[in-house]
Amino acid sequence: MNASPISSSSALSAKYTFERVLDVHHWTDRLFTIRCTRSGGFRFANGQFVMMGLEVAGQPIVRAYSMASANYEETLEFFSIKVEQGPLTSRLQHVKVGDSILVGKRPTGTLTISNLRPGNTLWLLATGTGLAPFMSVIKDPETYERFERVVLTHTCRNVDDLAYARFIEHELPSSDLLGELVRPRLLYYPSVTRESFRTTGRITDLLASGRACTDLGLPPLDRSRDRVMLCGNPEMLKETSALLEARGFEEGNSGEPGDYLIEKAFAAK
Numbered sequence: 001m002n003a004s005p006i007s008s009s010s011a012l013s014a015k016y017t018f019e020r021v022l023d024v025h026h027w028t029d030r031l032f033t034i035r036c037t038r039s040g041g042f043r044f045a046n047g048q049f050v051m052m053g054l055e056v057a058g059q060p061i062v063r064a065y066s067m068a069s070a071n072y073e074e075t076l077e078f079f080s081i082k083v084e085q086g087p088l089t090s091r092l093q094h095v096k097v098g099d100s101i102l103v104g105k106r107p108t109g110t111l112t113i114s115n116l117r118p119g120n121t122l123w124l125l126a127t128g129t130g131l132a133p134f135m136s137v138i139k140d141p142e143t144y145e146r147f148e149r150v151v152l153t154h155t156c157r158n159v160d161d162l163a164y165a166r167f168i169e170h171e172l173p174s175s176d177l178l179g180e181l182v183r184p185r186l187l188y189y190p191s192v193t194r195e196s197f198r199t200t201g202r203i204t205d206l207l208a209s210g211r212a213c214t215d216l217g218l219p220p221l222d223r224s225r226d227r228v229m230l231c232g233n234p235e236m237l238k239e240t241s242a243l244l245e246a247r248g249f250e251e252g253n254s255g256e257p258g259d260y261l262i263e264k265a266f267a268a269k
């Protein structure tokens, strides 16, 4: 793999910083997490994404990536898919501790709580690596100041794909920093579609049938009270948006707060 020195003075430095890989964790043969250094000047809002990737033969191969780390953490974390023939991830999956990755200087994105109207319950609906932006949102104390309750749903094909489950269920609620805020307010609702588990099925179906709300002991989704963020595959986004629109929810974006927000995590080519 082509690892550039941290001090590289290449033209890439205008748009990217070279960050050193500190840790790589392979959840499955399709999913991994990279933790890397964070430049002092890199500021972002929880829920945003940035261009991230590798320098290959002097050229950047970069893709959009949500920060899975919160904006107050000293290091950056990215939760990634491995696409066999993918220009970036076929290479990125082989990075090792000490290698360099490129991180863009301009984070952006709509999945921030500032783009939502006030509400009581915040629903964070993720499929696959769409979980990444919500990892930073659930670690943000402001999330719990703005919302009385936070529901994080994560739907994957298999149980092993439910990355971060242990952190969400055990480590975050018992952390010194956020445990007290998180324990009474964060509800985690994982489901899988291709094997047996305590909850099976697509989140769209689980919401449409009312089962998700029943399981969680919550009333049906209602615009007067609930706010929603969506991140994941295109079908989930399309179907859930339709379900929300049918109930009167209005989509928001940067500068125009709404009842729900969308980010497309799976770039369709």
Ligand SMILES: Cc1cc2nc3c(=O)[nH]c(=O)nc-3n(C[C@H](O)[C@H](O)[C@H](O)COP(=O)(O)OP(=O)(O)OC[C@H]3O[C@@H](n4cnc5c(N)ncnc54)[C@H](O)[C@@H]3O)c2cc1C
Binding pocket: 049, 063, 064, 065, 066, 067, 078, 079, 080, 081, 083, 085, 086, 087, 088, 089, 090, 128, 129, 130, 132, 133, 263, 264, 265, 266, 267, 268, 269
């Ligand atoms: C706003 C935004 C945020 C994103 N955040 C993340 C993130 O945090 N983590 C992440 O892994 N990816 C994320 N992506 C997707 C990411 O930008 C790349 O597409 C992905 O890293 C694969 O790059 P690639 O060059 O290997 O393959 P590409 O040529 O980019 O993709 C090849 C094909 O693989 C499929 N694919 C791509 N990404 C995914 C994915 N994440 N899950 C399932 N199928 C996929 C699609 O069908 C795509 O057409 C995000 C995309 C957008 C637009």
